Amino acid sequence: MSGGWKRHRVADTFFGVTVPEKPPAPLRANLRSEWMLDERVAFLNHGSFGALPRCVFDEQTEWRRRIEAEPVEILSRRREELIDSVNQQLGEWLGMKAADIGLVTNATEGINAILRSLDLSAGDEWVTTNHVYHAIRQAMKYTAGRAGAVYREIEIPLPVQSSEQVARLVLNGLSARTRLLVIDHITSPTALIFPVEQIIAGCAGRGVDVLVDGAHAPGMVPLDVERLGAAYYAGNLHKWTCAPRGSAFIWARRDRRERIHPLVISHYLGEGFAREFGWQGTRDLSAWLAIPRALRFMSELGWEAVMSHNHAMALWMNPMLCERWGVDSISPADGSMLGSMASVRAPRSCSRLATQELMVFQQRLYTEHGVEAPMMRWGDDVLLRPCCQVYNTPEDYERLARAMMQLRT
């Protein structure tokens, strides 16, 4: 996978920001009809919960039907064989051995499983950055706190200058007591690709294990998990892989694998990573079993084409929105830290909005303007994080640009 993905060519400079000449051409005519999204809405929030292609929805429905027809045959006798086949296909795509994959329902569950499995002593330190996803912040604080360990965040200020700056700040922020670094592959509030390879290499030999929170990575950037060399990796498949909600994975390096167990301890404790994670009590396996259909659908579109298209759209969208709203980009102008989304500062008048007012504002954006876009507070700023998936068109972002100007307080 890696290596084949080319960054979009950029030209022209606008407001100090490099602007592509125009948005990318659609990957295929009428792609939106492959999804089930409401036609009336400019859906710019693929990043939160994903959106299911119709064929993947049908596949999951078919698995639910088959499970109802033969519950014991599928959930019991054929379970391991079916899960192994899913893991084989997933592993082939993302550079993991099937036996090293633990299927989970979402990244929060997977990361909790890792954190709760680790031994910690009083005074040890778990570190992440201020760009961490809040649920993971809570899980780290909670788990570290129970052992009398320290939770600490390294500050990476906006605007971010470069990948090198991020790597330097993170590595300089570690201490002799740091045992674990949780680093986002692609950050949630700020939508930045962090230089995880550089950071992992810098942690080697310093007694710091790295857990990569790759919730957004599979399907947004080329990924070879084993080659990255982290101790642990967690990824969601319901986001950019377009698999059903309830499908995610964790991976642990061979020398760390035996210590990691699911949150739910069940029959197969200690009998192998994939096996142990594959049975966490009776559950609906239809989301996991439909993962291969999502892989097939997206690879038929062409992963390289999908990633390039979405990146090119983000590269065009980011400066366009900055210019329309009169704000500066929070990331380098060449788009080198962007994948398929970009966080953009909202027009300045929005920063006055309190959290509750922000929710009302976002609801009005949806109800009155038909735009679904994530919005969040970041210090004194409000950030919007429009996402780019192949079903989006330039008009979706134009609609967002106009709506924000009409709605701003």
Ligand SMILES: Cc1ncc(COP(=O)(O)O)c(C=O)c1O
């Ligand atoms: C960086 C990051 N980590 C973890 C998560 C949690 O994902 P989930 O809610 O699927 O567990 C998200 C969700 O958006 C995220 O963006």
